[in-house]
Amino acid sequence: MNKTEGIASKTHRDSNIELLRILVMLCIVGCHYVSHSGLAVQGGPIYSDITNWRSLFLLVAGAWGGAADNCFVIISSYFMCKKDISARKFIKLLAEVYFYKIVLYLVFVFAGQQSLSIDALYMLLPLSSVTGNFADCFLIFYLCIPFLNVLVRSMNEYQHLGLLALLMVVYVGFELIPKFKVSFNFATWFCILFIITSYVRLYPKKIFNDTKFWGIVSAIMIVLAILSIICCAVIPVKIGISPVPDNFTGGVNKIFAIGVAFSVFMFFKNLKVKYMPLINTVATTVFGVYLIHTYWPVGQFLWGDVFKCGANYWNPYLPLYFIFCVLCVFIGCSVVDLLRIHLFEKPFMSFYDKHINQRWLNLKHRLRQYLDKNWVNS
Numbered sequence: 001m002n003k004t005e006g007i008a009s010k011t012h013r014d015s016n017i018e019l020l021r022i023l024v025m026l027c028i029v030g031c032h033y034v035s036h037s038g039l040a041v042q043g044g045p046i047y048s049d050i051t052n053w054r055s056l057f058l059l060v061a062g063a064w065g066g067a068a069d070n071c072f073v074i075i076s077s078y079f080m081c082k083k084d085i086s087a088r089k090f091i092k093l094l095a096e097v098y099f100y101k102i103v104l105y106l107v108f109v110f111a112g113q114q115s116l117s118i119d120a121l122y123m124l125l126p127l128s129s130v131t132g133n134f135a136d137c138f139l140i141f142y143l144c145i146p147f148l149n150v151l152v153r154s155m156n157e158y159q160h161l162g163l164l165a166l167l168m169v170v171y172v173g174f175e176l177i178p179k180f181k182v183s184f185n186f187a188t189w190f191c192i193l194f195i196i197t198s199y200v201r202l203y204p205k206k207i208f209n210d211t212k213f214w215g216i217v218s219a220i221m222i223v224l225a226i227l228s229i230i231c232c233a234v235i236p237v238k239i240g241i242s243p244v245p246d247n248f249t250g251g252v253n254k255i256f257a258i259g260v261a262f263s264v265f266m267f268f269k270n271l272k273v274k275y276m277p278l279i280n281t282v283a284t285t286v287f288g289v290y291l292i293h294t295y296w297p298v299g300q301f302l303w304g305d306v307f308k309c310g311a312n313y314w315n316p317y318l319p320l321y322f323i324f325c326v327l328c329v330f331i332g333c334s335v336v337d338l339l340r341i342h343l344f345e346k347p348f349m350s351f352y353d354k355h356i357n358q359r360w361l362n363l364k365h366r367l368r369q370y371l372d373k374n375w376v377n378s
Helices: 016-035 055-062 065-080 086-109 118-124 133-154 158-178 185-203 213-237 255-270 277-284 286-295 296-306 320-378
Strands: none
Touching: 016 055, 016 065, 016 133, 016 158, 016 255, 016 277, 016 296, 016 320, 055 320, 065 185, 065 255, 086 133, 086 286, 086 296, 086 320, 118 133, 118 213, 133 185, 133 286, 158 255, 213 255, 255 277, 277 286, 286 320
16 A cells, blocks of 8 residues: 555546446345335235235335445455555545434434434444345455455366355355255355456456457346346245245355346446446445435335335336336436535545545554564564
8 A cells, every 4th residue: 555545546437337337226225125125024925915916016026235345345346356455545444334323213212213322332343243234244254355265266267166166055055945944144254255256357267358258148137146046036826825035146156146237247348338427426335325215214214205106006107106116216216325425525534645544654654664574574
């Protein structure tokens, strides 16, 4: 890390990956429309008649959360496997998490929807859990990146490929075996995705740059995923048993969740989309969109009170209503995050660059000298 650490690059990114970030977050919001609204609970509207076109539509429309989570991490992994994370980047990410933790909590306290309690002290912790919370596990994963880089850069291609194959068999292949339990948390899974994605970046092949090929693979994966969702819902009912969970798409380590995520990323990676300022600006807000709408009182308010997703199950224009709600949530949260960026993040990071960054570099240098002298080389 040098003295210029943290100074943002003035070059403009092409908008292909930025467009993908936006589409990924729209899929996550769509997933939460179904999963966080009570529509998909046992006894909920979807399971009242799972063969109804409304139920099948919602099952398909809300099935892409796992693939979208994977894709978000794959994007980060692809770029970070050739970089070292900086303190500035992590502070910026952590500050965003803390901002929404504290501000949203206070908003709902003043609105009378939450009460002040000793539990509020947990907001002082950067993490609330290390299980299935995407944001918390992404922070841990981010801190693991320097060590993962040491791992992937020290292996040769055959070792990397062997580790990749082993992880895929254990975490994806074994999941296909009925009653075979594969347990992990998101932080672990994100590290696995890093190892998979870094192979593509570190060992370029001609096929990795074939846009048409990955477009075809993406389409096939998406169609197969949709068929698996419908089959898992309809076939059991037709033969007189309860619907079975979709064991091919509904989870980050399901075969179609990883297949769709990887193939779609590879397609967009190669897609030629010129720099579009609006897309790139909106893409900077996607993590904020996630943090806002997944804060549970916000989710209850949006899906229950504002959009009344359960009552609108019978809406004859359900697909259009679903799209409308997802776009409203995304746009609304994106606007809020743009305000945060301009009113809080930019002044805060300017203060960090001016008053903290150099002190951190000096402290790190002294700590490294101390460790070299008194610990590492002893």
